[in-house]
Amino acid sequence: MKLTIIGCGQCGGRIADEFALLGKATHVQRGIESVTNVLAVNTDIADLSGLSHIGSDYQHRILIGGQKTGGHGVGKINELGADLAREDGDKVLESISATQHFFEMDAFLVIAGAAGGTGSGALPVLTQLLKERYIHKPVYNLIVLPFRYEEMTEERSIYNVGTCLKSAYLVADAVFLVDNQRYIRKNVSIRNNFAKINHMVVKPFYNLLCAGEEITSEYIGSRVLDAGDIIQTLVGWTVIGYGEVKLPRIRLFGEDKLHFREKITETQKGVQAMDKAIGELSLKCNAADARRALYLLTGPPQEMNMELIKELSASLRNIATEAIIRSGDYPREKSLLSVTVVLSDLVNSRKVVAYFTKTISYIALTKRRRGEIEHEHKGIEEAFRDIPSLL
Ligand SMILES: Nc1nc2c(ncn2[C@@H]2O[C@H](COP(=O)(O)OP(=O)(O)OP(=O)(O)O)[C@@H](O)[C@H]2O)c(=O)[nH]1
Ligand SMILES: [Mg+2]
Structure with missing residues (x-):
């Protein structure tokens, strides 16, 4: 699958930068074009300057609202981020139409942190324009959803997240949710952490994007997971996870056959990789809430057998009980088995509902502070309607 990536704001720009690196890696390591173009859009010149892999010309690093903000960001006001993206959206569209091989790409991926101002506001607006x-x-x-400490210390973040999620849900074909809090590792400074987190956020896409683009016959699986399967799976709230297990290779002397003990553990290893992928989902959620799901198994060709695939399907079916499951195998590794899982069309994501509820409380609180009368408690559907849209 070939993507055109647009990163908005600091967070979006940096993750897009990581995708640009992924694109270079698939090209150099596998001869595959997985990322056709990567753009960063920001109101902040300093943020745009800090990127490494995205082209440094004005058509790849796009400054919006330069005259209004002086190139210094929108200070967390996502309505302003949305307005500036609307005013300067043409710059983004022009840059995209100038892309070489544009028509080879399968989909757009627009990225942002929901709690900030620029990205949170620009993401739904650019999505709509596209x-x-x-x-x-x-x-x-x-x-990207904020860390817990940000929610506690910066009141406005919740409101930004609520309005960004609602607006994105209204326009995007699917929304991958990534919870920063899930990636916190102890004893690492935030600065290093961001680089690490971004790497972990992007990694699950590596095999997923490559699998359907292989042209070398030895790397083509018996069941290829291509762009069509991915597009059919992605709807609404979506999460992604990746897990891998190393394979010790104790070959029988002089033969290319597995020792019988290894053969037994091989299936267990596949299931272990699947369990890890589920454990590492980008947002904690209940797999039974997914209406669609897919998994991709990657490993050495001799490890890919029907038994393993059947076992993995059963293992995912056990937890994603309501989902249509698509799957594929990709014989592209030497010494590890890895599984990429996507759960999509999630109904009642608890975390999303919690954001909507908290956003409504925040709106009520600001109204009370301003001395405006607040109406009685509302159900979630009514609450969703009451959250302002950025579009
Ligand atoms: N995973 C990840 N999260 C980030 C990164 N940078 C910022 N964030 C998160 O994104 C949110 C803040 O959004 P930013 O992207 O900094 O804001 P912005 O879009 O630049 O908007 P303004 O600076 O307010 O104009 C917070 O929740 C941060 O934790 C990053 O590189 N990676
Ligand atoms: Mg910023």
Whole structure:
């Protein structure tokens, strides 16, 4: 699958930068073009300057609202981020239409942190512009949710998250949710952590994007998971996870056959990789809430057998009880088995509902502070309607 990536704001720009690196890696390591173009869009010149892998020309690092903000960001006001993206959206569309091989790409991925100002506001607006301009291409979002400490110390973050999630849900074909809190590792400074987190956020896409683009016959699986399968799976709230298990190779002397003990553990290893992928999902959620799911098994060709695939399908079916499951195998590794899992079309994501509820409380609180009368308690559907849209 080939993606065009647009990172908005600091968070979105940095994750897009990591995707640009992934694109270079698939090209150099496998001869595969998985990322056709990567852009960063920001109101902040310093943030744009800090990127490493995205082209440094004005068509790849796009400054919006430069005259209004002086290139210094929107200070967490996501309505302003949305307005500036609307005013300068043409810059982004022009840059995209100038992309070489544009028509080879399968979908857009627009990325931002929901709690900030620029990215949170620009993401839904740019998504809408892309949907209007390129009606036949799916537009996906990848939205990063804040750390717990940010929610506690910065009141406005919750409101930004609530309005960003609602607006994105209204326009995007699917929204990947990524919870920063899930990636916190102890004893690492935040600065290093961001680089690490971004790497972990992007890694699950590596095999997923490559699998359907292989042209060398030895790397083509018996069941190829291609862009069509991925597009059919991605709808609404979505999470992604990746897990791998190393394979010790004790070959029988002079033969290319497995020792019988290894053969037994091989299936267990596959299931172990699947369990890890589920354990490492980008947002904690209940797999039974997914209406669609897919998994991709990657490993050495001799490890890919029907038994293993059957076992993995059963293992995912056990937890994603309501989902249509698509799957594929990709014979592309030497000494590890890895599993990538996508759960999509999630109904009642608890975390999302909690954001909507908290956003409503925040709106009520600001109204009370301003001396405006607040109406009585509301159900979630009514609450969803009451959250302002950025579109
Ligand atoms: N995973 C990850 N999260 C980030 C990164 N940078 C910022 N964030 C998160 O993104 C949120 C803040 O959004 P930013 O992207 O900094 O804000 P912005 O879009 O630049 O908007 P303004 O600076 O307010 O104009 C917070 O929740 C941060 O924890 C990053 O590189 N990786
Ligand atoms: Mg910023």
